[in-house]
Structures are given as C-alpha cells and as structure tokens.
Amino acid sequence: MTSQAGTFPYMRRAEKSKLLSWALTTDHKRIGILYLATAFIFFLVGGIEALLIRLQLAQPGAQVLGPDAYNQVFTMHGLTMIFLGAMPIAIGFANYFVPLMIGARDMVFPRLNALSYWLFALGGLFMYSSFLLGGAPDKGWFAYAPMTERAFSPGMRMDFWSLGVIGLAISSTVGSINIIVTIFQLRARGMSITKVPMFVWNMLITSLIGIFAFPSLIVAAALLLLDRQLGTVFFNTAQGGNAMLWQHIFWFFGHPEVYILVLPAMGIMSEVIPVFSRKPLFGFMAIAFSTAAIGVLSFTVWAHHMFSTGMSTISLLFFAADSFLIGVPTGVKIFSWLATMWGGKLRFDTPLLFAMGFIVMFVIGGITGIHVASVPVDWQVTDTYYVVGHFHYVLFGGTILGFLSGLFYWFPKMTGRMLSERLGKLSFWTIMVGMNMVFFPMHYLGLAGMPRRIYTYPADTGWAFWNLFETVGAFITALGFLIILINLIVTLRSRPTNPQDPWDGFTLEWTTSSPPPAENFAEIPAVRSRRPLWDAKHPDMADTH
Amino acid sequence: MAWRKWISLIGFSLLLAGCTANPATTTFNTNSSIAAEKAQLFNILFWMGVVVFLLVVVLLTIAVIRGRRKPGDTTEPFQNHGNVRLEILWTVIPILLVIFIFFLTVRTMNAVAAPPRENGDLTVRAIGHRWFWEFQYPDLGITTANELHIPEDTNVHIELVSVDVIHSFWVPNLSGKIDVVPGQQNSMWIRADNAGTFMGHCAEFCGIQHANMHFNVIADDASTFQAWVEGQQAGLADSTLTDLEAQGSKIVTAGVCAGCHAIDGTNMLGKTGPNLTHLYSRSIFAGGFELNDENMKQWLRDSGKLKPGNLMAGIRLPDDQIEAVMAYLKTLR
Numbered sequence: 001m002t003s004q005a006g007t008f009p010y011m012r013r014a015e016k017s018k019l020l021s022w023a024l025t026t027d028h029k030r031i032g033i034l035y036l037a038t039a040f041i042f043f044l045v046g047g048i049e050a051l052l053i054r055l056q057l058a059q060p061g062a063q064v065l066g067p068d069a070y071n072q073v074f075t076m077h078g079l080t081m082i083f084l085g086a087m088p089i090a091i092g093f094a095n096y097f098v099p100l101m102i103g104a105r106d107m108v109f110p111r112l113n114a115l116s117y118w119l120f121a122l123g124g125l126f127m128y129s130s131f132l133l134g135g136a137p138d139k140g141w142f143a144y145a146p147m148t149e150r151a152f153s154p155g156m157r158m159d160f161w162s163l164g165v166i167g168l169a170i171s172s173t174v175g176s177i178n179i180i181v182t183i184f185q186l187r188a189r190g191m192s193i194t195k196v197p198m199f200v201w202n203m204l205i206t207s208l209i210g211i212f213a214f215p216s217l218i219v220a221a222a223l224l225l226l227d228r229q230l231g232t233v234f235f236n237t238a239q240g241g242n243a244m245l246w247q248h249i250f251w252f253f254g255h256p257e258v259y260i261l262v263l264p265a266m267g268i269m270s271e272v273i274p275v276f277s278r279k280p281l282f283g284f285m286a287i288a289f290s291t292a293a294i295g296v297l298s299f300t301v302w303a304h305h306m307f308s309t310g311m312s313t314i315s316l317l318f319f320a321a322d323s324f325l326i327g328v329p330t331g332v333k334i335f336s337w338l339a340t341m342w343g344g345k346l347r348f349d350t351p352l353l354f355a356m357g358f359i360v361m362f363v364i365g366g367i368t369g370i371h372v373a374s375v376p377v378d379w380q381v382t383d384t385y386y387v388v389g390h391f392h393y394v395l396f397g398g399t400i401l402g403f404l405s406g407l408f409y410w411f412p413k414m415t416g417r418m419l420s421e422r423l424g425k426l427s428f429w430t431i432m433v434g435m436n437m438v439f440f441p442m443h444y445l446g447l448a449g450m451p452r453r454i455y456t457y458p459a460d461t462g463w464a465f466w467n468l469f470e471t472v473g474a475f476i477t478a479l480g481f482l483i484i485l486i487n488l489i490v491t492l493r494s495r496p497t498n499p500q501d502p503w504d505g506f507t508l509e510w511t512t513s514s515p516p517p518a519e520n521f522a523e524i525p526a527v528r529s530r531r532p533l534w535d536a537k538h539p540d541m542a543d544t545h
Numbered sequence: 546m547a548w549r550k551w552i553s554l555i556g557f558s559l560l561l562a563g564c565t566a567n568p569a570t571t572t573f574n575t576n577s578s579i580a581a582e583k584a585q586l587f588n589i590l591f592w593m594g595v596v597v598f599l600l601v602v603v604l605l606t607i608a609v610i611r612g613r614r615k616p617g618d619t620t621e622p623f624q625n626h627g628n629v630r631l632e633i634l635w636t637v638i639p640i641l642l643v644i645f646i647f648f649l650t651v652r653t654m655n656a657v658a659a660p661p662r663e664n665g666d667l668t669v670r671a672i673g674h675r676w677f678w679e680f681q682y683p684d685l686g687i688t689t690a691n692e693l694h695i696p697e698d699t700n701v702h703i704e705l706v707s708v709d710v711i712h713s714f715w716v717p718n719l720s721g722k723i724d725v726v727p728g729q730q731n732s733m734w735i736r737a738d739n740a741g742t743f744m745g746h747c748a749e750f751c752g753i754q755h756a757n758m759h760f761n762v763i764a765d766d767a768s769t770f771q772a773w774v775e776g777q778q779a780g781l782a783d784s785t786l787t788d789l790e791a792q793g794s795k796i797v798t799a800g801v802c803a804g805c806h807a808i809d810g811t812n813m814l815g816k817t818g819p820n821l822t823h824l825y826s827r828s829i830f831a832g833g834f835e836l837n838d839e840n841m842k843q844w845l846r847d848s849g850k851l852k853p854g855n856l857m858a859g860i861r862l863p864d865d866q867i868e869a870v871m872a873y874l875k876t877l878r
Contacts, residue, residue: 278621280625309723324643338608368594
C-alpha cells in the first residue's frame with residue numbers, strides 16, 4: 001500500500017529498486033503473479049521429471065535412471081506437482097482475482113499474504129536443495145511408514161520431506177485463512193455470499209477444506225520427524241508403532257487435498273463457460289451446494305486409499321459408499337456446465353477449448369474414480385497404473401486444463417496483453433493428443449498387471465509397447481507446453497494493448513483497467529446480481545439474482 | 546465360467562486392440578473364480594462408464610453444433626438461469642446409479658469372501674522381505690522362496706507377514722491384492738481353477754528394489770504337487786560331492802552366506818535371505834530373475850549390478866570362487 005511508503009524505511013528503498021519492490025511487495029496482484037510465475041517454473045521442473053520417468057519406462061530394462069534416482073524423481077514429481085505446482089497456481093489465481101472479483105482493494109491481510117508466498121517459494125527451494133545434500137526424498141509423496149523410519153531411510157532425505165512439507169502446509173494454511181477472511185469481509189456492497197462469482201465460491205470452499213486438512217498433514221510430518229530424530233515410535237513397527245496410523249493421518253489430509261487441487265479449476269470452468277457461451281451459469285445454487293457437498297464429503301472418504309490394507313468389511317463398505325456419493329455432486333457440475341453451453345452462442349476461443357477439454361477428460365477421471373471406489377475392483381487395480389491413469393485424468397485432465405483455461409482467460413487482465421489465439425489453439429490440440437496418449441493406456445497397463453512405482457519391468461510381461469507409446473505421448477504433451485511457453489514469452493515481449501474487457505465478461509475484474517491500477521478500482525462498484533457487468537451492459541435483460 | 550472370462554476379456558482388450566500383455570500376468574485372463582468375479586464387476590462398471598462418457602460427449606457435441614454463431618450475429622442468446630426439474634433429475638439418476646453400483650460391489654465382495662477353512666485346504670505363509678517373497682507351508686514343514694507351489698482346484702489360505710516394511714501380495718490372474726503390513730495379521734485366499742504358472746508382484750512401493758519383487762505361483766495338478774512336496778520335504782540327496790562342489794560347499798557354509806541364508810542339514814540358519822535348501826529346484830531367484838548360469842554368475846560376482854541396492858549388494862565373490870560355489874549350489878535340488 002502506497003500510504004505506508006513513508007512509514008517503513010524498507011518501503012522507501014523498495015520504491016527505487018524494481019527487484020526489491022517485487023520482493024517486498026504486499027500487493028495482492030503482484031503476489032498473485034509471483035505465485036503464478038514461481039509455480040509455473042516448478043510445474044515445468046515437475047514436467048521434466050515426468051519426462052525422465054517416461055524415458056526410464058520407455059522400454060524394459062532401460063538404464064536412463066538407476067532405481068535410486070528413479071525413486072527420487074518420481075517422489076519429487078508428485079511433491080512438485082501437488083505442493084509446488086497445482087496448489088500455488090490456484091492460490092496465485094485466487095490472490096489476483098478474488099479481490100478483483102468481489103470488488104476489494106487487496107486481500108484482507110496483505111503482509112500475511114507475502115508471508116505465505118515466501119514460505120511457499122523458500123519451502124520449494126528447501127525441498128529441491130536436498131538433491132545437492134545427499135539426495136531428494138525417495139519414498140513417494142505419500143511417504144508410507146515404516147519405510148520412512150530411520151532403519152529404512154537413513155540420511156536426511158525424509159527429514160527434507162518432513163520439514164519441507166510442514167513449511168508448505170503452513171504456507172497453504174496461511175493463504176487459506178487469508179482467502180476465507182477476504183471473502184467474508186471485503187465483498188462489495190450488495191454482494192451477498194450467494195452472489196459471489198463461482199470461482200470465488202470455489203476458492204472459499206477450497207480454503208475451508210484446506211484449514212481442516214493441512215493440520216493433519218503437519219501432524220503426520222511432525223510425528224515422523226519425532227520418530228526419526230528423537231526416537232519416538234509412532235510409526236516404528238519394529239518397536240510397537242503402527243503403520244496404519246500413518247496412512248489414516250496422511251490420507252485424512254491426502255484425499256481432501258485432491259479436492260483442494262480440483263475445486264479451483266472447477267471454479268475457473270464456472271467463469272469461462274458462461275462468458276464464452278454468453279449465458280449465466282446454469283443452476284448456480286445447485287453448483288454452489290455441490291461444491292460445498294464435495295467439501296464435506298471429501299473428509300469422509302480417505303480410507304478408500306487403503307482398501308487393500310486389510311480393513312474390516314464394514315469399514316470397506318462405508319468408505320466405498322461415501323466415495324460413490326462424491327460422484328453425484330460432481331455429476332451435477334458436469335451436467336450444469338453442459339446446460340450452460342446448451343442454447344448458448346459459443347465463442348470458441350482458447351479458454352473455452354480448454355474448458356471443453358476439461359469436461360471430457362474429467363469425466364473419464366470421474367468414471368474411473370467410481371471404478372476404483374468399488375472395493376473388489378480396487379483390490380485388483382490399486383497400486384497399479386490404472387490408478388495412475390485415473391488420477392492424471394483428474395489432475396491433468398481436470399486441474400491443469402482448467403488452469404490453462406484460466407491462464408488464457410485472465411492473462412490479458414494481468415498483463416494487458418492478449419495471448420496468441422493461434423498458438424493457443426495449437427497448444428490445446430497438441431496437449432489433448434499428448435495427454436491421452438500418455439494417460440489412457442495406463443488404464444490398460446494396470447489391468448494388464450503393471451504395478452506403480454517400479455523403475456523397470458521384465459520384457460516378458462508384454463508391457464513394453466504401451467509404455468513406449470506413452471513416452472511418445474509424454475513428449476507430445478511437453479511440446480504442447482513448449483508452445484505455451486513460447487506464447488507467453490512472445491506475448492510478454494509485445495506491446496501491451498491493455499484491453500479492459502476483451503471477452504465481454506460478466507464479473508467485476510473486467511470493470512477496471514488491464515492491468516488494474518493499485519487498489520484496483522477508482523470507486524468500489526455496487527452489486528445487485530451475480531453478473532454486475534452484464535447488468536451494466538444489458539440493463540434491459542438484467543439478472544434478478 | 547467360460548462366458549465370464551470371455552466377457553471380461555472383451556471388456557478392455559477390444560478397445561485397445563493389439564494389446565500384447567503376457568496372459569500370465571493380467572487381470573483379464575482369469576484362472577480363478579475370485580479374479581473372474583472382480584473382472585466381471587469391472588466389466589459392468591466399465592460399460593456403464595462408457596455409456597455415461599458417450600452421453601456427455603454427445604451432449605457436448607450437440608451443444609457445440611447448435612451453439613455455433615452465425616457470421617455477423619452479435620445478439621445474445623436467451624438468458625436461462627436454470628431448471629429445477631432438470632437439476633433434480635441429474636441429481637436423482639446418479640444417486641440411483643451409485644446405489645446400484647454399491648449393491649453390485651457388495652454382491653461381489655460376498656462372492657469373493659474367504660470361505661471357512663476346510664479339510665484339504667492348504668495354508669501358506671507369505672513373508673514379504675526387501676525384496677523377495679518367502680513362502681512357508683506350516684503344515685508341510687516346507688520353506689521356499691520366489692516360487693509358490695499350490696495344487697489346482699484347492700482353496701489356499703495365505704497368511705501375510707512382513708519382516709520389514711509394507712509389501713502387497715498380488716497375483717493378477719488369481720485375485721486382487723492385500724497388503725503385507727508389519728505388526729498386523731492380514732490374510733487372503735486364492736484358488737487356481739487350472740494348472741499353470743502365474744506371475745505375481747509386490748504391489749506396494751517398498752524401497753529401492755520394489756520393481757524386482759516378482760514371484761511365480763505354480764498351480765499343479767494333485768500328483769505333481771504331491772511330488773513337489775515330497776521333493777521339498779526330503780533332505781538333500783546324500784550323494785558325495787565332487788572336489789569342486791565340496792570346495793564350493795566350504796565357501797558357502799563357512800563364509801558370510803550363513804549370516805543370512807539357511808540350508809537344511811548344514812550350519813546355515815540365517816533368516817534374512819531366501820532359504821537355499823532346494824534352490825535349484827526353482828526356475829527364478831532374487832525376486833524374478835531367471836535362474837540360469839549367466840544370471841547366477843552375475844549375481845555372485847556383483848549382485849548390485851543385476852539388482853542395485855539389494856541387501857546382498859556389498860558381497861562380491863572373487864572370480865576364482867564362483868565356479869565352485871555354482872557347482873555346489875547346483876547340488877541344492
């Protein structure tokens with residue numbers, strides 16, 4: 001905030017140096033861009049790790065990575081994509097757009113906001129520094145005990161995991177609290193909680209899930225650290241500790257985490273599809289309740305990650321039933337998006353293409369999600385490539401495609417420059433072809449008996465062909481992201497055209513300049529309906545709610 | 546059961562024609578009512594999924610075709626905010642569908658539940674080690690590794706034991722997997738309808754050599770199984786060793802091998818590594834490598850090359866001892 005510039009000496013220095021001004025910023029838009037840029041870099045690193053994994057698996061007995069390097073790489077791929085890629089991208093979008101969409105001048109706690117960014121950035125660097133200090137965590141992102149105990153994981157690798165994860169979880173908790181309070185406190189006049197844009201609503205639910213889920217992760221990581229460093233025996237089975245305790249605490253966080261990763265992208269879907277269909281979101285309240293229902297249910301399904309651990313039949317049935325139920329609100333959303341497009345006048349710009357890609361890909365991930373929730377099927381496919389295929393359709397086909405839709409949609413607002421539509425469409429089709437080549441055959445390989453997390457496999461299993469096919473697909477996907485990277489660089493180096501409202505949008509972020517000025521709005525607009533900008537443009541067809 | 550196999554086979558393989566998986570390690574080519582029930586359930590869910598997927602794709606396609614803007618058309622479409630009836634419809638139908646799926650799930654769980662132990666059943670203890678499987682037959686007094694022999698058409702109850710970290714016992718053709726958790730008594734059952742050799746894997750990530758923790762399940766007809774049992778129960782043939790074999794015997798029994806391995810009738814009582822008593826009656830070793838001269842030679846010279854990080858990786862035999870040791874090991878039949 002400019003008014004503070006005279007108060008704090010560091011602020012005065014910051015005004016002189018561009019670098020310092022970014023490092024010390026508490027402006028929600030700058031922090032949002034820092035989040036997005038940092039997370040995008042980590043995302044590219046995680047993508048390179050994915051390519052290494054695919055190279056190693058391209059043929060049986062390949063020697064690209066040894067088993068030790070492979071285990072570090074696949075562990076870091078998971079950790080990176082979840083904690084350093086997808087989650088901070090969502091928080092980045094939220095940072096930038098939640099205040100703009102609710103007509104606020106900043107997040108409610110600007111300095112807390114900077115804290116959560118720096119905890120994330122430094123937490124990520126801390127995690128990656130392990131590569132230079134004896135090796136990265138190598139026991140999977142889920143770090144199952146007792147394999148993570150000192151007896152089986154000497155050295156510091158799992159300590160990097162514990163401390164890094166604790167730092168990142170604190171960062172996300174801080175960010176979540178900030179988002180929740182901002183949404184509760186700083187909405188424009190007239191914007192009741194049922195009139196917030198759907199992206200804002202999704203970020204609210206996501207953040208609420210977060211503040212209940214992250215403590216569980218912090219507890220798990222802290223107990224592991226105690227076991228490893230102070231000799232407690234929470235998970236040390238050799239001395240009476242309990243291996244299942246770890247899984248329960250971890251997945252009590254781990255499954256809600258899936259929704260933390262996918263709800264923000266669903267929020268973007270609910271913004272992009274109406275604007276590019278020229279209609280309001282179909283069944284706003286149904287979608288809002290579905291999102292909340294997913295948030296609640298997400299805490300009651302964690303043990304479906306543990307169907308093969310020898311649970312009692314009654315527990316199996318409870319967690320299977322709840323897992324099936326999550327399919328219902330998810331289905332409501334899919335059909336509501338289709339109904340939003342139905343009867344619309346569609347504009348097939350890149351944001352809508354990625355949104356349609358989301359619908360089709362996410363449905364595949366949802367259907368296979370029902371498969372793995374069915375206990376007897378899960379006994380066959382859990383811990384195989386079937387599950388890897390399933391969650392990549394959710395997290396890549398859902399989360400990542402949703403984020404790309406948001407990137408093309410909001411990039412003009414953030415930078416004053418339009419991304420190239422031609423390159424955008426090219427990247428869309430490349431990524432669609434590539435991702436299906438990588439992830440679809442995984443279902444088959446799982447059913448054909450291929451376990452997950454193996455660095456090599458014998459030739460006589462017959463898994464080689466589809467593995468090679470997937471590796472080709474991985475490089476096609478990478479090419480798609482290369483096109484996006486080129487698109488970003490070329491666009492950022494072009495002259496800004498500063499389009500205020502290039503997509504003929506509905507929500508408040510399009511009522512201010514691109515990029516918005518400090519404190520966002522000259523005057524905070526008053527809001528009467530869910531589409532304030534639509535109302536202003538079409539007073540004759542204004543929304544009634 | 547043939548029709549079930551048939552249905553489960555077409556389920557996915559039609560879709561990915563040209564699939565090449567080894568029929569001995571897939572969930573399609575079932576050789577057991579347990580795996581067949583699961584494959585059948587998968588198949589129903591798969592086709593239900595196909596229908597839902599096609600529904601979404603068709604609706605999306607129609608919306609896209611209808612939604613194309615005519616050139617020059619700048620008007621806005623009708624502003625439709627929702628439709629309560631439709632919204633109820635697409636809430637209720639999925640609820641009915643998942644209730645149906647839940648009942649299918651329960652039905653299949655009942656169908657594959659472990660039957661009570663009866664006379665004539667076999668009990669096996671499967672012990673997960675980093676990174677190989679040990680198999681004990683408590684009623685028969687047999688301990689072996691890497692290969693699980695079972696009689697066909699017999700219920701086999703498996704007690705799952707881990708001596709270190711979590712593993713998971715999985716033979717895709719015969720059944721789903723159950724984890725092998727240290728400090729917890731898990732169990733499962735399998736049954737092979739016909740004789741054959743089926744590949745099994747450790748399915749839970751268990752460290753650096755998780756990938757090389759395969760095993761074979763060899764289902765035999767009753768008489769072949771009986772012959773195998775007798776072979777394993779018999780002590781080692783008391784034939785006199787040749788000079789070379791005797792030399793190898795000395796290296797093995799007096800050297801470091803005894804720290805981890807056991808050979809009946811010798812002073813070797815180690816429990817960490819696989820029991821070597823009838824080593825050369827097996828066709829694979831060390832979690833899935835074919836037991837041939839080339840692999841064994843490589844293993845003894847530097848097992849870390851074949852299986853990096855395995856717990857024997859630090860122990861390397863000098864070249865001049867390998868021939869003798871191999872000669873001795875080959876007497877362990």
